[in-house]
Amino acid sequence: MVRHDLPASLVVFLVAVPLSLGIAVTSGAPLVAGLVAAVVGGLVAGPLGGSVVQVSGPAAGLALVVAELVRTYGWRATCMITLAAGALQLVLGAMKVARTALAVSPAVVHGMLAGVGVVIALAQLHVVLGGKPQRSAVENLLELPNQLVNNHSHAVAVGVLTIGLLVLWPRLPRVNAVPAPLAALAAASLAAGLLGWDVARADLTEGFAAWVTPEVPRGDWHGIAGAVLLVALLAGVESLLCSVAADRMHDGPRADLDRELTGQGVANIVSGGLGGLPVAGVIVRTTANVRAGARSRWSTTLHGLWVLLFAAGLSWTVTLIPMEALAALLVFIGARMVNLGTMRGLHGHGELPVYVLTMGAVVLVGLAEGVLIGLGLAALLALRRLTRVSVHVRLEPDDRWHVVVTGSLTFVGVPVLSENLRAIPARAAVDLELNVDFMDNAAFEALHGWRLEHERAGGTVSIDEMHAEWYTSAARGTRVSAAKTPPQAPERWWLPRAYRRGGPLSRLPVRHAGVWVPPEGGESGAVPDLVAGAADFERRTAPLVRPFLTRMARTQDPSHLFITCADSRVVPNLITASGPGDLFTVRNVGNFVPRHGAALGDDSVVAAIEYATNALNIRTITVCGHSGCGAMAAVLSAGVKTEGLPGLDRWLRHGDHTLARYIGATPSDAGEGPLDHLCRVNVAQQLDNLRTYPEVAARELSGRLELVGLYFDIASARVHILDEEGFSPVGAGSH
Template identity: 85%
Template sequence: MTGDTQSSRTTTERLTSVLRHDLPASLVVFLVAVPLSLGIAVSSGAPLIAGLVAAVVGGLVAGALGGSVVQVSGPAAGLALVVAELVRTYGWRATCMITLMAGVLQIVLGAFKVARTALAVSPAVVHGMLAGVGVVIALSQLHVVLGGRPQNSAVENLIELPNQIIDNHSHAVAVGVLTIAVLLLWPRLPRVNVVPAPLAALACAALTAAAFGWDVARADLSKGFSEWASPVWPAGDWHGIAGAVLLVALLAGVESLLCSVAADRLHEGPRADLDRELTGQGVANLVSGALGGLPVAGVIVRTTTNIRAGARSRWSAILHGVWVLVFAVGLGWMVTLIPLEALAALLVFIGVRMVNLGTMRGLHGHGELPIYVLTMGAVILVGLAEGVLLGLGLAALFALRRLTKVWVHVALEPDDRWHVVVTGSLTFVGVPRLTEGLRGVPAGAGVHLDLNVDFMDNAAFEALHGWRLEHERTGGTVTIDEMHDEWYTSAAKGTRASPAKSPPKAPERWWLPRAYRRGGPLSAIPVRHSGAWIPPRQESGAVPDLLAGAVDFQRRTAPLVRPFLTRMARTQDPSHLFITCADSRVVPNLITASGPGDLFTVRNIGNLVPRHGSALADDSVAGAIEYATTALNVQTITVCGHSGCGAMAALLSAGEKISGLHGLERWLRHGDHTLARYILSDPGDGEDGPLDRLCRVNVAQQLDNLRTYPEIALLEAEGRLKLVGLYFDIGAARVHVLDREGFTPVSAGSR
């Protein structure tokens, strides 16, 4: 019974969600889909009913079977050029058969789970193709808006456009201008903009034309579904037919998959199953072709509208298909009121918006704008298939250029050695740049060469090895350090290197104590100290160790952090004041995974905070607190203690362990309140020893000490400052956080 009750409750919740969220969203999408479907049918040269059939199938079939719960499918403007060309070449009924076969091909591709492969197509090509299609549609339909007829190509439409503007001033122009004006202004009008702009624009155009008796062409849907005719096999060369099927299947599939990926970024529901989506689109195209509809694809405009309207499940897309079907069957007569010029103006508006400036800016930032421009221009001037192929070719050339690009940086270090860094993929293409860079190293100089390359072919090895032999012959020295696999070393030894690019080696473990890094890269770096060179393996003392570390920082880390530090050079903006012990085993940036500019750090013995107004005042800690809260406006103050703290051990020993250290004795008087709190506290189950228990008590006490500062207490009370206690168990390498129940270990999966 419990299972039945739970199932009934789940069903009720789902039904409630559909009624509250998906039903209203489906009505909004329906109002957007009808005018767009009619306009795309006009642009494609197909019967008007074909656009509505595709919208119905896109909702009922693709919505139910697809892999995205929020994507809305239907006739897509991006396919209008392809369909128009197919209609001119083979006729409408044959075009339906091509759509049907494209659906079968999509089903096969989905069964073989190749959907992810489609995402390898450069988005610059896809967006460039859509932009080119948009321009072609806008140019052709602009002639209809101006009362004329579109020409056979975009170039002819552009050439003929001035004559259309000069010669035509009919009622058609007024309808078109009115439609575009409403499309532009409607979203900016308060309250009324809940009605979709396309629907409002067509309604205004139809009512105005009827009221003033304008002489305009009308959309004809009087025959309704009686215009349906079964698909027929295309007549012509089978190579062309196969190419058309492949083109429709790939364009519709790629557009749908990219739309699914984009939709996943806009909602919090289940992620899209791309293979299922491709299969669902294939079934939808099969059905749409069989029923005399346009090709179906996921449409970003309708999908975005669906998400913004609050859709939660695929029921929104399905219901939108139901509403389109009801409209086509029962209210098709309303379409006859719409001027064709208004539909053309809607297509002009859609076509212009397909040239997305935001997309262009994003592609420019990644250096891919030339691919976008070439694809768009080729689609406009040459043709859709040719433009896509040219765009793919340029994208492949760009990718090849990036994959084979090499950077060579040559610099003279303060130690009079030359530092050469070679980064990238070292192939024959990069040999000229490599030899040009190495030519800047004078003969006889000492050279440290960092090979930060993930691949090296034989031509590059021969060039590099030949330079090294020649440089050493003239008295120079060359030390080579390879960051990735030993491409150079393997080639020099005559052994086989990995045939593929390799991932980088694990980075140098800078966080290890130096004693654990002996024999590593640091110990092999000669260091100049007090005017003399200290050779490798003869270093002694901390200063040479630190200088070796500074050399390693300059060589490996400084180039990585320099861009960030340059931006921080004039000001700091930390969010945390971090008060912790001076113990060498506690590394604040390590245990908090923070970097430069994150922590304003105060370190002292015992992580103590002198109480406000204490007789033993300490201006250093008090000054840091004042500066952090007043000048830096930190949001958090963290006190971090640790296990085995020597200061706490000294408190427990009543000062015997620090006998004779008078400065330390005076400082540890700030821990008297900690010791008193420890004596009065509950020892608990005794799992921790007395020392570690005192270390934990000390953290809580220092937080209370902070609250003795009036400004700290005020900021905390107002919610503008948070006090946090941490405890670092050194032996377990585990951070604990203080809460109401005590200290709780931070788990790896917590946030």
């Protein structure tokens, strides 16, 4: 671990020092308070926290809260509020409520951080331009044109140089080992010193001698309690979200969120007691830690030690840094907090309005008010989604009306439902499909009343419920569970089409090339079954599978390569109870695997094996044969059954090794015929053929890959697995 964590800790230290100083400046706190928080974040939150790679310290997202507390209560009282907030976090962590914090909409959190970033950038931009920040973000924005026109001092040169290096440094080759903030501040300090620029300097000459002890805040206790709660929740939520994000960056142990919240609580108690800023998990430092190769808590712990040594022995170097350079660093950080990638992700989920409104409210109204406004909009949108209902009515070619109701059927959707149902003529035959996950009493009353009225007028209503029977249970007067039920798959989806004639699929008309085509058994020109099946999938199954297919749309991560025969009776997902994304499947006549380097090789199968092992890193390769295989019958016929089929005849030569193995094998005593015996032998041979591939053999030898042989007996619908003693039924003896 040392060879990874030691250099990573140095990288994080170089990033943390300038950021901690800059956040202290914008918080209105002493510069040493930022270093105290960085030390505590490393030495306390590091070993006690729940994430092995997360780096804690002063966070820009809390800067506005701290600045307001300093203005209202003073710095020493703010330290006491930080200490009390840590105690509250410690209690919440002990109560195991960390997961609850993740229920806060990320759109609100990201919008809050973006709003804080805008406020920080606007305020510090005035310092960069040689002026002073105004009292609010709006005033800063209104005053900005005057600052741009009238101020052209040395401060502007320092700010422009700092921001320019922050932007360009990551794009310069071979310099990424030095963090951009450190390089920018060093260059600005050097330029200001050599050129004799008239700039303000940071003052840390007293080092840790500037420590202050916390004192009890004076004022309305309601406001003080609210401040404690605000700091605890904002720091806690930011830390937990950072932990979740950190888990996506590394392959080590997953974060324990309750432990993380407890560790943050202890760190804030210590930081507040020592006169430091509030501590939280910081995504910038955490990202730098992971990218530098950190493997354990030692990295973040050591970074705290380096900050402590720096403050104790080298704090005088801070006096060389122009304050305008620190302000420029904060402008850059604030602008980066408005993350376009986050906005694109939220837009895809329809949550961009929450982000934008929260950000705008934080900028224009205030932090606490902006968060509350964002939470309110998020709650309204969630309520709207939860109560959203869609009603589709169409007339089928057989003069039946088809009504599909989808979503949560509550009193909110009753007007839409009633309006659509009133459009159906009296005495009409209606097929009503309820694809709803909840139905309240108001919706039931409206639907049931319409049904009774429609049937009294001479019409018919047939109701089909795809989820739990909300309507049926209510009509019987039985209790309906208030909990949502999982969706049910379309009825008898696994049956062959010949067994589904007359069911809902066969009645489904399809609009093809602008013309309604009647169902099978109707007028001439019936649509092929597959087209009708695709329409049935769109109508019934797609809404059920769309949520997780959307999540896996950009990438696949199967764990199995499944090689089986092209026979139409073998359905891999059916016999293995697998779903989308589980199996990487290769199908060919006879489930052959050409031997590595064979003269009659097949690039298609070879390509699939190479891609599955090297790109997808699959963990199992399964070869599945089946009874009554036509390819094996052709192999037994010695070419008689492939006359006139030259391509098939060449392909079946891959079965020569199978045939030779069959001839030399002991006759089967399982009561099976020669054909089925050959089918089983073929599975074992194809597994041996797989082992001729060096990558497959190496992975199997190292335990990273398992080869499995299956045999599907079609007549009995039984799956058999190959072991050292032969094939035996899967699950034999357990029912």
